Amino acid sequence: MGTATLRPSSDPATTSETVMGILSRLTGLFSPAEHAAREADREFGTGVWRQHHDRFMRAVDRFYETAVALDRETGDSTEAAQAAGEQIAALTAPLNEAAGQVTELTRRLHSRWPVEGLVVPAGVRSACGPLPEKLSQAATKAAEAGQAAAMARIAVRARRDPAAPTAAATRFVGDVTALIDECTRLDAAS
Structure with missing residues (x-):
């Protein structure tokens, strides 16, 4: 050869x-x-609907990664740390459901009002109402839930009580759910 x-x-x-x-x-x-x-x-297009979709999905992914890491680290920790890990892990279910709703919602919004830029034109704006802002707020709340989960993880590592950041994560996930429900109602009404 x-x-x-x-x-x-x-x-x-x-x-x-x-x-x-x-x-x-x-x-x-x-x-x-x-x-x-x-x-x-x-x-989803390349504009505002895609931005809202991707931003929300990144926040949910970060929350999930933090929840998995926290669950791994609480194996031999105190009862409070284990409870925090379980509570944060349980919050992944409503976030996962919200992620599915955001995917469907942004897909519908793009098919109804294709916007390729990040500025919603006046005609679309009057038709879709506050949907862009509500989607943005939901993504922000999902990111804040991830930050609170990360603070709970830090508290567990520092052998401090993770109750306050865990409660904050729970509150933020509740806010996400409420905002996505509101977006769904607004979409149905438009």
Whole structure:
């Protein structure tokens, strides 16, 4: 068996064709990610509805990661720490349900009012009402719930009582649920 030797070409056209051939083969490696991005662009657009969707999903993902880490760390901790870990873990269920609602809602909003920028045009604004603000507030509350869960995790690590940040996380998740329910009502009314 012979081995292939790579020899630099002195012809710039050949070098360019070789580089382009390699690059075109490499782009096939990224096609699933590109396909997913194009699918998300089609479902949610690239504007305000996509921003609200992605922002909410990132906040829920961060909360979930914190809940998993807290659950791992409370195995041999005090009863209060274990209770906090269980309560934070239980909060992932309503956030997961809210995430599904946000996905459906933003998909519907984009199909009804496709907005490609981050500024909602006046005509769309009068038709959709306060939906953009309510979605933004829900994403903010989900992020605050994640911060409160992280503070509960820090309290557990510091061997302090995690009750206050756990209660805050519970309150923020309740706010998320209420805001998403309000968005659903507003969407049905519009």
